[in-house]
Structures are given as C-alpha cells and as structure tokens.
C-alpha cells in the first residue's frame with residue numbers, strides 16, 4: 001500500500017515525511033522504523049492492518065489520569081518504532097521488524113477495531129504499545145471512523161512525529177501521553193531523536209487543545225541526577241504550564257539494560273518534589 005506522506009526525489013529515491021527523521025531512501029531500502037520501504041520510487045507501508053497486539057486496558061494504564069477516568073480503552077499496535085531505546089519495555093514488538101523480513105501481525109481492518117471498541121463498551125481507542133507514528137495510515141483511517149462513532153482517540157507516543165503528521169491527525173486526536181525522556185544527550189546517544197522537536201510538538205498539541213499527559217522514565221545513571229530532573233521538569237513546565245499532568249516512572253531492567261538497577265524510591269520522591277517546586281501541580285509516581 002502506498003504511503004500518505006512522502007516526496008518523490010530523483011533517481012527513484014523517496015523522502016518519508018512521517019516522522020522527524022525524514023528518511024531519504026534508495027530503491028529497495030527501508031526507513032529507520034523498518035516498516036516503510038521504497039519500492040521502485042513509491043513509498044510503501046508494510047504494516048497497514050497488521051495488528052501485533054490488541055487489548056482492553058484501564059485508561060490509567062496508558063497512563064492517562066485526567067481523561068475519561070475509570071473507563072476502559074481499546075488498544076492496539078503494529079510492530080515497529082522510530083526510536084531505538086535500549087531500555088524499551090515493549091522491545092519485542094517495537095524492535096521486531098528487520099530489513100528484508102516480512103512484517104508480522106494479524107490482519108484486522110480499521111472497521112473491525114471500531115466494531116470491537118463499541119462491542120466492549122470502550123469510549124476510546126488507544127494507539128499504543130509501539131509507536132503510532134510509524135503506523136500512521138492505519139491509525140488515521142481508524143481515527144476517522146472512531147470520530148464518526150463518537151469515540152475518543154488517544155496516542156501514546158514518543159512525540160517525534162513530523163509537523164506533516166501532526167497536521168493530519170490533530171483534527172481527530174483527543175488525548176496523548178507523550179514519553180519525554182528529557183535530556184537531548186539521551187535522545188542522541190541512545191534513542192535517535194531530539195528533545196527540541198518533541199517539545200515543539202507538545203506546544204502545537206497544547207495549542208490545539210489536545211489533552212496532554214507526560215511520562216518520564218527515570219533511569220539510574222542516565223537522567224536521575226537532581227540537575228537532570230530539574231531540566232526535564234523545567235522543559236515540561238515551560239512548554240505546557242502548571243496544569244500539565246506528569247507521570248514519573250520507575251525503571252525496571254529490560255531489553256539491553258538488564259544490568260541497570262531499579263530506580264530507588266527516594267529518587268522518585270525527590271523528582272516529585274523538584275517538579276512541585278518548579279510549579280507542576282499534577283505529579284504521579286508510576287511503577288511503584
């Protein structure tokens with residue numbers, strides 16, 4: 001299936017416009033996410049309709065604490081991600097696609113996701129588990145149908161989508177949880193991406209009246225020093241104001257970081273205090 005957002009370049013190259021990597025691909029090459037491929041000068045999406053996970057979750061699990069409280073949200077994902085975080089808790093699906101290998105997943109149409117959402121009395125659909133940006137077309141088609149049925153659309157995202165993607169989804173988007181890792185050095189060294197793009201996207205979403213909650217995973221040795229936390233809290237406060245909801249999450253060893261210790265409880269409490277001191281009103285500790 002042909003992608004929605006890309007440019008054709010000379011010599012059968014294409015430029016993907018879906019996320020801020022803006023991958024330029026030669027014929028036969030896949031992007032960083034490994035689910036978009038240049039086939040003879042046409043950008044193809046390989047993961048459309050290929051659901052790798054679906055479930056009904058409490059909305060608080062996204063986590064969203066100040067939106068449709070106490071309800072369940074129908075959730076689904078495809079494989080793939082545009083970041084490569086070595087601590088990813090969902091790495092088995094986010095990092096699953098490999099160049100040249102088929103994309104795994106069960107074929108489920110957007111209409112079927114809507115049918116299930118209504119059948120299970122969920123007032124919302126969450127595009128979650130992996131990164132919804134990389135299954136943009138699948139999410140977008142589902143979001144449009146969801147809106148027609150009066151359902152809310154929620155993205156649980158790393159926030160590294162392009163402005164073109166944001167423009168496309170904003171009319172249908174109701175709430176987001178953005179995973180903000182904070183320090184630019186972490187994005188550069190570990191994840192691929194950058195903090196500036198994500199903060200800019202947060203501001204655009206706020207302006208569009210999208211309900212925003214932020215999650216920050218505090219990882220020992222990476223972003224848990226008082227000055228790191230101060231910088232992260234300051235970014236969030238400056239971009240979104242005092243009413244933002246900030247979830248500070250405890251790290252558990254996972255994926256390539258199995259030897260890193262669990263975040264100490266006192267670090268989480270310190271982070272909460274720093275956030276309050278900066279002026280953020282709604283702070284919750286997660287994974288404890």
Ligand code: SF4
Pocket residue numbers: 016017018019020021022023030031032033034035036082133134
């Ligand atoms: S979605 Fe992002 S990572 Fe994937 S091909 Fe497009 S620009 Fe590259």
